[in-house]
Amino acid sequence: MKSKTVKCPTCEKPVEWKQENLHRPFCSERCKLIDLGAWADESHRIPGSTTQDFTEHLTEQEGKHH
Numbered sequence: 105m106k107s108k109t110v111k112c113p114t115c116e117k118p119v120e121w122k123q124e125n126l127h128r129p130f131c132s133e134r135c136k137l138i139d140l141g142a143w144a145d146e147s148h149r150i151p152g153s154t155t156q157d158f159t160e161h162l163t164e165q166e167g168k169h170h
């Protein structure tokens with residue numbers, strides 16, 4: 105029986121799709137954690153917080169000039 109091969113979403117290495125591979129579609133636990141970590145980082149980022157910091161910084165700079 106020919107086994108199916110998929111591409112690891114993290115490192116794009118060919119991964120054999122088999123029951124023994126607990127980390128599929130990832131090639132290893134490491135790649136699985138990297139992918140999950142990257143996703144978590146994105147979702148925890150609050151949109152706008154960086155912009156607010158930037159605006160506050162600009163206002164502070166402006167005040168020093170006056």
Ligand SMILES: [Zn+2]
Binds near residue numbers: 116
């Ligand atoms: Zn991988």
